[in-house]
Amino acid sequence: MTQQGVRWTSEQVLALAPDEASRKAGSRLGTAGPWSESGCDDAGAVWGLCKGSGSKPYRTVIDTSGPGYKCSCPSRKFPCKHAIGLLLLWSTDEQPMPGKAPDWAERWLKGRRSRKSDQSSPDHEIKPVDEHAARRRAEKRADRITTGATELEQRLADLLSGGLAAAERAGYGLWEETAARMVDAQAPGLAARVRELGTIPSAGPGWPTRLLEECALLHLLDRAWLGREGLPDALAATVRSRVGAPMAPQGPAIRDTWQILAQYDTADAKLTTRRIWLYGEKSGRSALILDFGAAGRAPEIALPVGQTVDADLTPYRGQLRAALGERYTTPSEPDAPPPGVTATEAVERYGRALLNDPWLDAYPVTLAGVIPTPPNSNETNWQLTDTKEELALPITQNAAARPALWKLMALSEGAPTTIFGECGHRGFTPLAAWPEDTKKLVPLT
Structure with missing residues (x-):
């Protein structure tokens, strides 16, 4: 069990996958068949041996309080399909069974927890910064x-x-x-x-x-x-x-219960960029965590979409971006989605954000009471129709090509729906939705 005594759902696990191929491969490993010597403990650790093509099984261990992952497979994706499969198995509440971690898993867990403890210790040594040299470099x-x-x-x-x-x-x-x-x-x-x-x-x-x-x-x-x-x-x-000048987050850190609203990757030949959108339940702030992976590697930071986490975030000055700091609990279910706004308010928020950042492509917004509408013979874009204002926001054309829009149609069933996404000068990109019957977040990316 986790520290809250609740295992993640399969949807939360699959939200951690770096791409669709990893989701499919991990799902195939989410059964007991390929696994042996699997187990978990009350501190949030999960481990197991997965049979592969070689003579030796792959050793997989996960610290769900991070989360953090370690696998002996050669995959450059993070988390790999074995970690996803093991977490899916763990999410069933049937296996792995609670127990004591084997030596190979315990060594990694002990080292990881020791590093976290040292960094949070008041006696942790911080190397002095040569301010003159740093200023000269800048x-x-x-x-x-x-x-x-x-x-x-x-x-x-x-x-x-x-x-x-x-x-x-x-x-x-x-x-x-x-x-x-x-x-x-x-x-x-x-x-x-x-x-x-x-x-x-x-x-x-x-x-x-x-x-x-x-x-x-x-x-x-x-x-x-x-x-x-x-x-x-x-x-x-x-x-x-x-x-692109180097920037550092500037404190103080903001501790809050952060809802994890969306996570998606974009990639080019040199870099994979992961964007994670959060919403603070107490502060009412939106925050963006950026993480990067070079040369085909997936970024390391991955959070379960649809959950909340009690954590510190340190903002970057003049930006929505923030650095993820200490996490105090494992993820848990939120009570309700963020407060929604109308289509007019969404556009106004984006307009105000442009005052501080004229190069901002989009701004995070939760829309309430909108209906996704496919294009008719006179239109080229999908739209989100605001039932209160009788207005419509166009959905960005790149998003219109996604099968996720039909998923959004099925979720709404033609009724007003709460939708989170990015509102910008090219339209609205939906990233998550809450069906009216369950109010449980469904990722669209």
């Missing part, structure tokens, strides 16, 4: 970013003076070369936005308008960086974050 990097931003301004000016049609003729190579220059300038945020520009000319009808909009936002970011000394502190912090 100044040197800022100078390189300034050089990159100045060069980028010139390239944008050349593009506009030559006409947007030149961007289509030049192809993606022009943008990739410019992005590489921004990487050299230690401005990964600028590099990412430049790469995004390179994909627009092939996006279909209307691309010149969108390219001009994105160029304007990039120009605004360049000018904001070059004039950052005259900006308010919060906006200057946002600009530093947007260009």
Whole structure:
């Protein structure tokens, strides 16, 4: 059993999987057949041996209070299919049975818990920071970013003076070369936005308008960086974050019971980014946890969607982003979804957020009393119709291609539904929903 005496549900376990392939592979291992010597304890540990293709079974151990995972398999995904399968087996309340961890599992658990104890100890030694050296490094990097931003301004000016049609003729190579220059300038945020520009000319009808909009936002970011000394502190912090300058969370930490509303990954050739949306039941704050995995590895932080966790979060200045700190309990069921708002209020919240971050693509919102509606012959997008205001929010086109929208239709059954998602200038992206009959969160990602 966990510390609350409740095992996770299968939905909570599958929400931890890094991708759909891991969910399917883990589900096949969620039965007693491939497992031996499995067990669990009251401290939240689960362990077992899983039969694989080799002569030796894979050793899998999990600390559900983290959660943290360890498996002897060669998978680079985190958690791997064996960890997912073992947790699914554990979620049945039948196996594994409570017991004492074997030596190989106990060693990992002891080391993990010892590290957590040392870090939380008041006697934990903190190495002194050479503030002068750190300041010099920051100044040197800022100078390189300034050089990159100045060069980028010139390239944008050349593009506009030559006409947007030149961007289509030049192809993606022009943008990739410019992005590489921004990487050299230690401005990964600028590099990412430049790469995004390179994909627009092939996006279909209307691309010149969108390219001009994105160029304007990039120009605004360049000018904001070059004039950052005259900006308010919060906006200057946002600009530093947007260009990719190193940022650290700034306390004090906020302890709350955080609802885990959504978790999803996006990936490119070099990096996998995991986004986890949380809502504080006492503070009423929304928070975004970002974690990254390089070279095909899944990010390490994974939280069970639909549950709550009593934990510390330390915010980044001027951002919704926060760093996950100490967790005091294992996940548990929330009492109710976050308070919902109308479609008008959702758009207003996004508009207010743009005052502090003009480059914000979307803002987390819980909508109450909306009905998902498929497009008719005169429309191209799905919509979320607000039953109180008789207004509709378009669902983003990338989301419209997801089979999850039909799942959302089935959950709502044509009735008003509470839906959490991201509201932005391209529409609303639904990430989770609460059917009226159960009020239990159902992930849509």
